[in-house]
Amino acid sequence: MSETTPICPQCGSNEHYFDGTFTVCLGCGHEWDADAGAENESSLNVKDSNGNPLASGDDVILIKDLKLKGSSSVLKKGAKAKNIRLVEGDHEIDCKIDGIKIMLKACFVKKV
Numbered sequence: 001m002s003e004t005t006p007i008c009p010q011c012g013s014n015e016h017y018f019d020g021t022f023t024v025c026l027g028c029g030h031e032w033d034a035d036a037g038a039e040n041e042s043s044l045n046v047k048d049s050n051g052n053p054l055a056s057g058d059d060v061i062l063i064k065d066l067k068l069k070g071s072s073s074v075l076k077k078g079a080k081a082k083n084i085r086l087v088e089g090d091h092e093i094d095c096k097i098d099g100i101k102i103m104l105k106a107c108f109v110k111k112v
């Protein structure tokens with residue numbers, strides 16, 4: 001179970017309830033899938049290096065060594081990221097590898 005309280009992506013209210021499938025905001029009536037993260041994920045069209053569509057919750061592996069920004073660590077090719085989260089911005093994937101939060105571009109991974 002998550003300890004963080006999600007807020008409504010529409011109005012920012014933290015007063016909402018879970019109806020079994022979606023979280024429903026009491027403030028504006030907006031429904032979203034809190035388990036999957038951001039409500040706009042379905043509109044994200046992210047593909048891995050093979051052109052396979054990626055979704056939040058997928059597991060991926062790196063297809064090349066990647067240097068971590070701001071660190072001397074290198075993520076090795078083949079390192080596995082479980083339960084990725086798709087995001088919008090200058091990178092497409094938020095994930096953790098070896099407990100370290102990583103931001104990845106989808107072109108450097110493939111779905112497993």
Ligand SMILES: [Zn+2]
Binds near residue numbers: 011012025028029
């Ligand atoms: Zn709302």
